[in-house]
Structure formats: structure tokens, C-alpha cells
Amino acid sequence: MISINLEDARPLEEQVIAALRLAIVRGEVQTGGALPSARQLAGDLGIHWNTVARAYRRLNREGLIAVRHGRKAVVTGRPNGSTDAARASLRDDLVEALTLGRSQGLSRRDLTEVFKDALAHLQERKS
Amino acid sequence: MISINLEDARPLEEQVIAALRLAIVRGEVQTGGALPSARQLAGDLGIHWNTVARAYRRLNREGLIAVRHGRKAVVTGRPNGSTDAARASLRDDLVEALTLGRSQGLSRRDLTEVFKDALAHLQERKS
């Protein structure tokens, strides 16, 4: 379902969160569908189940999934924050990423190309 | 020259690096121009000079600036990595940021709007 890279510098928890978010956004897990249990997913990824549970809790706080005692986590697709805050936050993230790209020799034209590439990546869905 | 937000959750070092990169990319410091000394910049920002020194070292490794003993750090404007690596890295960062935005209720159209906004923000200052 998702994959993890132990060599990656980012915390495992972050990686799990990002990967699940991507899977949900790409529709690989339907709204209303259930995620594997924390223990099972952890086993598949070869990491400790507490790490996955923590990731689930954070996605739960974000409003992306609904986590309840004794039940499997379910995708809600109902974010809770304002979109204005989301836009501001996204803008900051993009400025940061684009600045980095620019500082590494990419032209403004390059940035736009890579953006389109990234955007397309969000849509691919194995049908 | 740059500013720092102590409330921000990101490490001070990261903030300093990001702010310097942005200033350089926007042309606020000319290629060949000198950066303030680590101790002075740290004093202006109210943080420990070690934190600034570490930031300089990282920008030096990136090839954005040239740091030499006893001299002031100078903007080189000649990154050292391949642009292919830069593109791949940027793509990952964008996918991550866009996924987050999408998961918080933004439409694909929103993403493109915010992207243009961010891109404009990189525009060199007319000074």
C-alpha cells in the first residue's frame, strides 16, 4: 500500500503521514474506506506499531481520517481547518521549496515545469 | 536584512538558512557581495552566533556562498550539484506540499493559483 525509506533523514512518522496523505489524495483509499490496522501496517513496513499509531492520531487531528477505539481507522475526506489558512501555509511551503530549487541553479521556467510534473503526480490513480 | 521568528516551530538554523537563500535568490545580496559576519548577524537577530555559523557552513556546502577563514562570506551564485538532482529533489518537495494542500480542502485550481503567487514572491526586487 505505501512504502517507507529507512535511509531517509525524515522521521519515520513523517514519512508514514506523507505517504498515507498521498494515497488518500490520489484516491487509492476511497472515502469511507478503512485503513489497515496500525499493527498490521507497521508489520508490513517493518517498523514499530506505535509509530504508525502516532501517525494515525495526527491524521485524525487533521480531520483526514476518523480514528476510534476498537474500530479501524476510516478515511473521512473532511478537513476541518479553513482553506485560507491552508493557502497561506501552502504558499510558505512553496516559497521555501522554490527558493531552494532556484538557489540550486534551476530557472524560473524549470520551476514551472517541475510544478506541472508534481501536480500530475497527484492525479495518477491505478483506476 | 533578514528576520527570524522565535515562535516558529522550525529550528532557528533552518530559518536562517531559508531566509538567506531567499535574500540571495531575490537578488537582495549581489553575486560577489559579502554577507555580514556570523557574530554580527547573530547579534542583530538575537540568537547564538554558533547557529548562524552553522547556517553559513551549510550554504557553503551547497555552493551558494564561499566561506573562508578570516574573510567575510561571499555570494558565489554557482551551485555545485547537477540540475537533475535539483529537479528530482524539488519535485519531491512539491508533491509533499501539494498533497498537504489538497488534503486540506484546496482544489487543483487553488494549487495553481498559490503556485503563481509563490513564484511571484521570488521575483527579484527592483530595489
Added chain:
Amino acid sequence: MISINLEDARPLEEQVIAALRLAIVRGEVQTGGALPSARQLAGDLGIHWNTVARAYRRLNREGLIAVRHGRKAVVTGRPNGSTDAARASLRDDLVEALTLGRSQGLSRRDLTEVFKDALAHLQERKS
């Protein structure tokens, strides 16, 4: 009669207990009147009947209702603890809730307003 929110983070059992207590306190079920059977109420709410049964058992222990084998649960209206203990417990709950409100930017005046609002909500229905 009562309603449950599956999105709510609180355990279903807690929600059922709180909702029943409120209905009783507001006089929507008369003293001496009968509650629906655990299985029926569970069916109406779309949850497992064990969860409702556990809720009934707890209200029974509290002395608010009387549960007997083969009979429907009946509202007694005769709590069994001392009012002193109730006062102490309530005080703790209020301190906790008010502290939270205060920490989120509400003034002392706000607290009193919201208190009056909450108190009014307990008012028995004229029906």
C-alpha cells in the same frame, strides 16, 4: 429520543450516558417512566447493544435508573451518593472546564455568560 455523533472523539458509551442523563435531568423521561430496551435503543442509534447495556449499568450504579432482569429500565430520580461528594466532584469538573476556557482567551465575564447559557439549556421542557 437521544442522538449520538460517530465523529465525536469520545467513546460511544460516554456519549450515550451523557445523553441519557441530560434527557432525564431535563424531564424528557418522567420519574417512574421506562427507558427503551438496550437492544432497541442501540438499533435506533446504529451501535452495538452491548455499548448501550454498559451505559445502562453505569447509570444504574449511579442510582439514576433501576435496571432489573427481564424488566425495562426505569427512571428513579433518587441518586444514591451524598450531595457533598457531588459538589466536590462538580467543582473539580468546573475548575477544569473553566481553566480550559480561560486558557483559550475567554475573559472571566465570558465564563459567566457561557455558564448562564449552559444552565438555561438544562431547563426542563415545558412540553
Added chain:
Amino acid sequence: MISINLEDARPLEEQVIAALRLAIVRGEVQTGGALPSARQLAGDLGIHWNTVARAYRRLNREGLIAVRHGRKAVVTGRPNGSTDAARASLRDDLVEALTLGRSQGLSRRDLTEVFKDALAHLQERKS
């Protein structure tokens, strides 16, 4: 500074959070003042320092304190949410608490008395 009750049914983390919130609201820790380190407070309370660290992180997310790598946690006194949401949330908490009190035999008059008592408790400050 604060105290914990191991007999209490609530999670230690919750207790620590509630106690710190109260201390802050009562002004026992000045805005801008530093909290003891997670390890030290944990030692004083006789619990694991991870539990305290988690409590700090949650208060940080609430905006009550500022937690930063390598620095002591500092009281900010700048909550981040809207007061409308805080009012709604408080109202629900109060309805719940008052319903419980009422169900245990307290009169409406009792409720108001206990409320005043609780409110007074938020103010006491050793000057």
C-alpha cells in the same frame, strides 16, 4: 509546582496538562517565564519524562506555551484559536458537568454556588 494523583483514573498526561494550564491561568508562572525541563518536572512528580514531554507538546499546539529544541518551554499566553470555538466548546463541557451534578441531586441553586466557588479558585494567587 504542580501535583499528580496516581490513583486518579485520568491519564497522567491529561493530569499534567490540566495542572499546568491551571498554574498558568492563575498566574503562578508569569507570561514569558520558563517551565521546568520535562526531565526535571517528571522527576519531581515521579513519572516518566516522556509523559511530561508529551504534555508540553500538546500545550505547545494549543498555543499556551512555546516549546523549542534545546530551550526551556516558555509561557506565551497567546492562544491561537477563535474565542467563538472556545465558547462553544466550554458550553458543551459545562452542560455535561452541570447535568452530572443535577443528576446527583444538586439543585439549580447549588450549581450556581459551586460555579462561583470554582471561578474563585481560578483567581487565587499567592501574590
Added chain:
DNA sequence: GTGGTCTAGACCACG
């Protein structure tokens, strides 16, 4: 020295 992450395993509450 401070907080953050991860693993590990025990025990509990919920359904």
C-alpha cells in the same frame, strides 16, 4: 542539557 524520535513491551478501554 533541552526537547524529539524510535523501539519495545506491558496493560487498559472500547466494541
Added chain:
DNA sequence: GTGGTCTAGACCACA
């Protein structure tokens, strides 16, 4: 069986 809490201790990043 599911997720939640707590303890424990190793290791890391930040200041």
C-alpha cells in the same frame, strides 16, 4: 482485535 497510555532506555538534533 483495535487503538490509547505508560514506562524505559537508546540515540539524535538543537542551542
